Amino acid sequence: MIAAATARWATLADNDFGVTSGEWVRGTKSVLDPAGPQSGRIHQLFLDYFWLSVVVYVLVVLFVIFAVILRRRRARWTGPILAEPAPSREKLRGWLVGLATLATTIALFFLLAGDHAAGRAIRSLSTDNALKIRVTGHQWWWEFRFEDEAPSKIFTTANEIHIPVGRTIEVELHSPDVIHSFWVPNLHGKRDMIPGHPTRIAFRADKASEYWGQCAEFCGYEHAKMRFRVVAEPEEKFNAWKAAQLQSSVQPATDSQKKGQYVFLHTTCVMCHTIQGTTAGAMMGPDLTHLASRKTIAAGSLPNKRGHLAGWISNPQTIKPGVRMPANSLPPDQLQALLDYLEILK
Amino acid sequence: MAIKQRKLELGVLVASLALVTSCKREDRPFQTSAPSAEAIQFTRMTDFRAGGPSISGNQPSPAMSADETPEEKEFEENAYMVGEGKRLFSAFNCVGCHAHGGGGMGPALIDDQWIYGHEPAQIFCTIIEGRPNGMPSFGGKIPSFQVWQLASYVRSLGGLVPGDAAPGRDDDMHGGPPENSAPNQKPNDSSLPKSAEMPK
Numbered sequence: 061m062i063a064a065a066t067a068r069w070a071t072l073a074d075n076d077f078g079v080t081s082g083e084w085v086r087g088t089k090s091v092l093d094p095a096g097p098q099s100g101r102i103h104q105l106f107l108d109y110f111w112l113s114v115v116v117y118v119l120v121v122l123f124v125i126f127a128v129i130l131r132r133r134r135a136r137w138t139g140p141i142l143a144e145p146a147p148s149r150e151k152l153r154g155w156l157v158g159l160a161t162l163a164t165t166i167a168l169f170f171l172l173a174g175d176h177a178a179g180r181a182i183r184s185l186s187t188d189n190a191l192k193i194r195v196t197g198h199q200w201w202w203e204f205r206f207e208d209e210a211p212s213k214i215f216t217t218a219n220e221i222h223i224p225v226g227r228t229i230e231v232e233l234h235s236p237d238v239i240h241s242f243w244v245p246n247l248h249g250k251r252d253m254i255p256g257h258p259t260r261i262a263f264r265a266d267k268a269s270e271y272w273g274q275c276a277e278f279c280g281y282e283h284a285k286m287r288f289r290v291v292a293e294p295e296e297k298f299n300a301w302k303a304a305q306l307q308s309s310v311q312p313a314t315d316s317q318k319k320g321q322y323v324f325l326h327t328t329c330v331m332c333h334t335i336q337g338t339t340a341g342a343m344m345g346p347d348l349t350h351l352a353s354r355k356t357i358a359a360g361s362l363p364n365k366r367g368h369l370a371g372w373i374s375n376p377q378t379i380k381p382g383v384r385m386p387a388n389s390l391p392p393d394q395l396q397a398l399l400d401y402l403e404i405l406k
Numbered sequence: 407m408a409i410k411q412r413k414l415e416l417g418v419l420v421a422s423l424a425l426v427t428s429c430k431r432e433d434r435p436f437q438t439s440a441p442s443a444e445a446i447q448f449t450r451m452t453d454f455r456a457g458g459p460s461i462s463g464n465q466p467s468p469a470m471s472a473d474e475t476p477e478e479k480e481f482e483e484n485a486y487m488v489g490e491g492k493r494l495f496s497a498f499n500c501v502g503c504h505a506h507g508g509g510g511m512g513p514a515l516i517d518d519q520w521i522y523g524h525e526p527a528q529i530f531c532t533i534i535e536g537r538p539n540g541m542p543s544f545g546g547k548i549p550s551f552q553v554w555q556l557a558s559y560v561r562s563l564g565g566l567v568p569g570d571a572a573p574g575r576d577d578d579m580h581g582g583p584p585e586n587s588a589p590n591q592k593p594n595d596s597s598l599p600k601s602a603e604m605p606k
Contacts, residue, residue, distance in 0.1 A: 326547075327546055327547065328546075328547060330547065331497075331498060331547055331548060332497070344497045377436045377437055382434070382436055386549045386551070386552060387437070387549070388549070
């Protein structure tokens, strides 16, 4: 039974990160499972600290036990210990204390040097031929703009990105509101996103897998539900994804989908969201051009399913209290038509 | 001694009461209940409306004094609501025509001229219905609580909102004083420009 529980825990920890009770969306989120050179280096530093601390802790505990036993034995043999020890013993004790101080200093300097070396190493990643992504942290979602020298190849998406394995990714971090922090534990350490002061980091994924990212600086009510997914995949799969993202949105075919598009363009949705290929071009909320290609909605709060989407549109405040999106009390037929339309936005 | 202590206790009590009341200034309800959107049925100026007759029927309506919707005060006395109005004022591109209150393609909002009325309900209607010469209709596009937030912010630009609730800082370039220091001007509900008024 314990084995089964451990196995289950291991599967959850390794492969999935829960978005809501009972439902799981693939992706790892662990600093102990590095998937890139920088996170590997950070993990190595963690292990250095960890094992050195273990050695020091064990030694200290052993010395304490030794001292207690020794003192009790001596008390049994010679009666109460004298207040003033013999000068020879005093000298030996002085040497021991000096030696321990020296060992502690060396250990601390060893850690300092390791810290410094790791800091240099994670910054030394070459950004030649890097894929540039401009990331904007909003309260409480992520905007990703994939930069390109050709303006026609620039595209924007939200809360889920795909990246090619083995290629350096250079992200430029922005914030229009408060301080956020960009963190994909499996790929790199944290980096703050400061309003009016763009910051940069570069990282690389060496393992094709799906990772979770998370805002790591408290940024308001829904800080905890400000997540994103990073899908690292081989170059050709990434190129296919990029080509699909560059496409304009799918146009509605059935009557219901057409009605849904009309609802989108003539109610509150259009004030904040963009759908490429329609007249919707606002940038206050996530770009929905390829909404159906994403696995989650509401910045990783819920799996992208019709029911969740309906609940989210009708009353987002029950799912993410305080979120910027207002409740939209659409009549049922309009809501169903809108869902029909949103589901085709692959 | 006892009297002195009682006086002290009373002082502390009064001070803490003052603190408790000022807490409401930043109340942030998640589920905003707005003053009735039906206000629009009463403060309309004509029976014409942008986008044709409403689905529920185009009811003719008498003019109404705006103080029949007292809930709107809750928006004006709440710093969070006015602040949200300020955020939406940029988000929904009001700044595109009105700039940050100074006006441009649209009229200035920091002066004392209120062409279509300065009461919150009148501003609400101006936003919802649109006005001649360029103000678009946002009816059906903005939830009513956000329109009330916008209306309270627009009033703060003209100094009509209590100073402790109006925003005090700006993230953009802004020529004038912040909204909470806007001069308290007597609103002039008139479509006549100052230069066309009869000299006094």
